Amino acid sequence: TIDLDNPCYLYAGNDAEFNGLVAEMSRGEVGAVFFLNSNPAYDFMNVKAFTDALAKVPAKISFSDRADETASLCDAIAINHNYLESWGDANAYEGYYSIVQPTINPVFNSRQAEESLLVWADAPVKDYYQFVRSNWETKMLPALGLKWNDVLEKGVVAVTPKTAAAYSFTQSVVEVAGKIVSASKALAKGGDQIELQVYENIPMRDGKNANNAFLQELPDPVSKVTWDNYVALAPKHAEKLKIKEFDVVTVKGSNGYSVDLPVLIQPGQSQGTASIALGYGRTKVGKAGNDVGKNAFPFVTFVNGTMQYATNVTITPTGGYYELAQTQTHHSFEGRAVIKEATFKEYLKDASAGNHKGEHKDYDLWDQYEKPGNNWVMAIDLNACTGCGSCIVACNVENNIPV
Numbered sequence: 001t002i003d004l005d006n007p008c009y010l011y012a013g014n015d016a017e018f019n020g021l022v023a024e025m026s027r028g029e030v031g032a033v034f035f036l037n038s039n040p041a042y043d044f045m046n047v048k049a050f051t052d053a054l055a056k057v058p059a060k061i062s063f064s065d066r067a068d069e070t071a072s073l074c075d076a077i078a079i080n081h082n083y084l085e086s087w088g089d090a091n092a093y094e095g096y097y098s099i100v101q102p103t104i105n106p107v108f109n110s111r112q113a114e115e116s117l118l119v120w121a122d123a124p125v126k127d128y129y130q131f132v133r134s135n136w137e138t139k140m141l142p143a144l145g146l147k148w149n150d151v152l153e154k155g156v157v158a159v160t161p162k163t164a165a166a167y168s169f170t171q172s173v174v175e176v177a178g179k180i181v182s183a184s185k186a187l188a189k190g191g192d193q194i195e196l197q198v199y200e201n202i203p204m205r206d207g208k209n210a211n212n213a214f215l216q217e218l219p220d221p222v223s224k225v226t227w228d229n230y231v232a233l234a235p236k237h238a239e240k241l242k243i244k245e246f247d248v249v250t251v252k253g254s255n256g257y258s259v260d261l262p263v264l265i266q267p268g269q270s271q272g273t274a275s276i277a278l279g280y281g282r283t284k285v286g287k288a289g290n291d292v293g294k295n296a297f298p299f300v301t302f303v304n305g306t307m308q309y310a311t312n313v314t315i316t317p318t319g320g321y322y323e324l325a326q327t328q329t330h331h332s333f334e335g336r337a338v339i340k341e342a343t344f345k346e347y348l349k350d351a352s353a354g355n356h357k358g359e360h361k362d363y364d365l366w367d368q369y370e371k372p373g374n375n376w377v378m379a380i381d382l383n384a385c386t387g388c389g390s391c392i393v394a395c396n397v398e399n400n401i402p403v
C-alpha cells in the first residue's frame with residue numbers, strides 16, 4: 001500500500017533546487033551560504049562549477065568539524081557539536097515527532113549549529129535546548145495533554161494518522177513503461193560504451209566518515225575488499241574485454257571525467273555493466289581517509305530534475321596492476337559443500353550425517369591454549385543478518401585490531 005498522506009520525510013533533499021542554488025551563486029545573487037552536514041566541493045557532480053560559483057559568494061560559513069573540501073573554501077568554520085552532544089527534534093514520518101537528546105557533554109570547543117544561527121540572528125532565545133523545549137511546550141504538548149518530561153522519557157510522540165484520500169493514476173502505464181525501456185536502452189548503447197552504476201557501499205556510504213579507519217577496514221559484505229574502491233565487472237564481460245582481476249583500467253565518462261582504478265571480477269555483476277562505489281577519493285578528510293580510492297561522484301549526471309547514478313563510460317586497460325586487499329575471495333569454501341545433504345536413512349544411522357567432519361583446513365592465528373570452564377561462542381543467524389558489518393567493527397574494536 002502506498003500511503004501518500006502519511007509519507008516518510010527522510011531523504012527529502014531536492015537535486016533541482018541545489019542545482020538552482022549553484023546557478024544563483026554563479027550569477028552573484030547569493031549573499032551568504034551556510035553548509036551544515038554537506039560537502040558539495042567533494043560530492044557534487046560538477047565540483048568546478050560549484051567552487052567557481054562559491055567564489056562569488058561574499059560570506060561562506062561551514063559548520064563542519066574539520067577543514068574538509070568545502071569548509072576549506074569558506075571564510076569561517078563554526079564547528080558544530082557531534083550529534084551525540086546535540087539537542088534537537090525530528091519529524092521523520094508524518095505523524096511521528098521525536099526529541100533528540102544529548103548523551104554526552106561536548107568534548108571539544110564547539111557550538112551547536114542551530115545555536116550559532118540563533119546567536120547570529122540575535123533571537124530572543126539563544127540557548128538551543130530552551131528553544132526546542134519552548135517550541136514543544138507552546139506548539140505541541142498542550143494539544144496532546146503531555147508534559148516536557150513525558151516526551152523526554154518516551155523520546156517520541158505519535159499523533160493520529162491522516163486519513164488516506166483516494167488517488168487515481170491518470171497516466172498510461174504502457175507509456176511510462178516505454179519511457180523506462182527507452183531510458184534503459186540509452187544506457188546500453190553497445191559498442192565500447194558500458195553502463196556504469198555508481199553506488200553507496202555499506203562501509204563508506206557517501207564518504208562522510210571516510211577518515212574513520214574502522215570503516216575503511218570493514219570489508220564490503222559482498223566483495224570483501226577493504227581500503228579501496230574498484231571497478232566491478234562480470235567474469236564473462238571481463239574476459240571479453242581481455243581484462244584480468246586487478247588490472248588497472250581508465251574509466252572515462254561522457255562528460256570527460258576519468259579515473260584509473262583496479263578491476264575486481266565480481267560474479268553477479270550484470271553482463272555489460274560496471275559499478276564503482278562512491279565515498280572514496282576524499283582529499284581533505286584526514287590522514288586515514290585522504291587519497292583512499294578514487295572519487296566517483298563526478299560520474300553522476302543531472303537528468304529530468306534529478307541526479308542519475310547510471311551513465312555510459314568507456315573502459316580501457318592502462319597496463320598497470322594493483323592488488324586489492326580482500327579478507328576473503330569468491331568461491332573459497334575451504335572444502336565445505338555449498339549445501340549439506342544426507343538421506344533420511346543415513347540420518348537415522350548417524351544424526352550428524354551430511355555434516356563435514358573436519359576435512360577442511362583449519363587456520364588459527366594463535367598457539368593452542370588451555371580453555372578451562374565455559375567456552376563461549378557467538379552464533380549469527382545468517383537468515384536474519386543484513387550484512388551491516390557492525391559486528392565486524394565491534395569485534396575489531398574489542399580485540400584492539402590495529403587499523
Ligand code: SF4
Nearest residue numbers: 385386387388389391
Ligand atoms: S550479524 Fe548482525 S551486526 Fe553482524 S553484519 Fe549481520 S546484521 Fe550486522
